[in-house]
Amino acid sequence: VPGLAKTLMVKTLSQALDLSFRRIQFTPDLMPTDIIGTEILEEDHATGKRFFKFNKGPLFANIILADEINRTPPKTQSALLEAMQEFEVTYGGQTYPLDRPFFILATQNPIEQAGTYPLPEAQLDRFLLFVKIGYPTEQEEYGILSSTTGSNTQTVEPVLSGEEIRQIQSLVRDVSISDDLINYVGKLIRTSRPDTTTSDYVKEWVRWGAGPRAGQALILTAKARALLKGRYAVIMEDLHTMAYPVLRHRILVNFKAEAENVNTDLVTAELIRTIERPKISV
Template sequence: MPEPSETDAREFCRAFDALQQEMEKVLVGQKEVIEGVLTAFFAGGHTLLEGAPGLGKTVLVRTLGDAAGLKFSRIQFTPDLMPGDIIGTNLIVEDEHGKKRFEFEPGPVFANLVLADEINRATPKTQSALLEAMQERQVSVSGVRHPVPSPFLVLATQNPLEMEGTYPLPEAQLDRFLLKLHVEYPGAEDLHEILRRTTTQDHPTAKPVDIGGWGRWQELIRSVPTAHEVEARAVYIVLATHPERAEAVPLAKKYVRYGASPRAAQALMLCAKISALRDGRFHVSKDDIDRWALPALRHRLILNFEGEAEGITTEAVIREALGA
C-alpha cells in the first residue's frame, strides 16, 4: 500500500474544502450535513438524508453534483414508480434494415450522482431495484449486466417514517448507506439568510471545482494507517450494539434486536481516516472514530418491540456505547 504523502494530503484537504465552500455558497447552515455528504462522497459511500420536506435536501445533492462536475440524475420516488423506471429497460428498436432487436435503454441510475428523492415513498420492490447498483456497482437486465459509471454514489432523501404515505426501507438496503444524516431545521439567522438568497435577484450557484480525480483520493484515504488500539475502538463501538455480546451496553441488551453490521465498522474507519487527513494527521485517532459513530451506525441498529414501544432511539444506544 502506498504511503500517504504530505503533498497528497494537502491537495485532498484543498479539494475537500473547495467543494465544501462551493456548497456552502448555496446552502445555508447545515455545515455538518455538508461535511457528512462530502465525507461519504470521498469515501465512496452512499448517503441517506433524512429530514422534513423543504429543508434543502434535494438542493444539497444537486449542488454537490454541480460542484463536483459529475453526471447527476434525479429520481423522484413515488408509490407508482417501477423498478424499470430506475434501472432502465430493454426496448424493441428497428434498425435501418427493418430488423427489430432489443436495445437497453439505461435508466436514471446510470449517473455518477443519483439523487433518490423521497426514497421511502416508493414501494419496497422499487426501493430494492437500487440494491444491486449500490453494492455491486452494476445492474442486471434480462441476464445482461450493465456496470454503472464510476464514481457511483446514491444520495437518497427520505421523510421521517412516521409521515403518511411512506414505506420503511428494507434493512438490507439501509445497511448499504455509508452514513445517515439528519437534516435539522435551520435557526432564525439561517432562515434570514435563506430568505435573502432565495427571494432576491442575488441567487448564488455552485461552480464546478477541480477535485483532482475522485479515484486518487480513494487510494489516499485507504492508505492512512491505524493503530490496533485505535481500531479496537471501532470494533468495540460496533460490538457494544449487539445485545448478545459481552461488550453490549445495557440499552443495547434491553432494546436492540440486531446490532450494527461489519459494514458499520468499515464506515467508521473510512470516515475516521478522512477526518484524520483533514485534521492534518496521517493516522486515525479514537476521536475520529467517535465523531462518526452516530451517522454511521444510527440506521443499522434494529430496535426490538420493547425499544420502539418505549420510544428508545438508536442514537441513545450509540451514545451509551460511546460512553457519553
C-alpha cells in the same frame, strides 16, 4: 423535513464536482425498470432486422438523489441494492457498469406518515451514513430568506473533477489507523449486538445490532475525517464523531425503546461511554 433545499444541495454538489446528476422521485407506482432502465425494440433501417437495445435509466449518473425513497414499495427499493454494492446493474442477463464515481443520496419521510414503506435492513446497511437535517438556526434562516428572494443569481464553478475524486478516495484508504483502534471498532460493533453483547443496556433496548459493514464504514469515514482535518492518522475523536451517523440506521431499537424514547443515538452514546478505550489512540 420539507423545504430545506436538500435537492438544491445535492445538485450544487454535483456542479461543484463537475459530475452528472439525476433526481429520482420515488412514488408508490414507481417500477424497478423506471430506475434501472429497460430494453426497447429497435430496427436497423439498412437491413430491416429488429433487435432489443437497453435504454439506460436515471441510475446511470454520478450522483443520484433518491427523493422520498420510502414512498415506494420494497420491490422497487431493492432495485438499488446491486448498484450500491457492486456499482453495476443486471438486466436481461447482461451486466452494465455504472459511471464512477457513483454516489446515492436518499431522503425519506418519517415512517409514521401515511403511504410510507420501511426500508429493508439490507438496503439500509448499504448507505454509508444517516445524516439528520433539521430546521436552520435564526441567522441561517435570515441568510436563506435574504439570498433567495432577490434578483441575484449565483453560479457554481467546478472545483474538482471525477478523476480527482477517485484519487482522493484512494488516498483515504491509505490513511493509517492503529491495530488498537481497529480492535476498539470491532469491540464497539460486537457490543451493539444483543445476542453477543455484555452490555445490559443493549440487551434491554436493542432489537438488532450492527453488522461487519458498519465497522468498515466507521473506519473508512474516520479516515476521511482525519484527512479533512489535515491528519494522516485516525484518532479516537474521529471514531466517536463518525459513530453516530454510521450506526444511526444500523442499530435497531426494540418496541420498548421506542415507547420510552430511547433512540439509536442514545445507544451509541452508551456504547462510547462504557467500552474500554485503548491506551494508545493513534
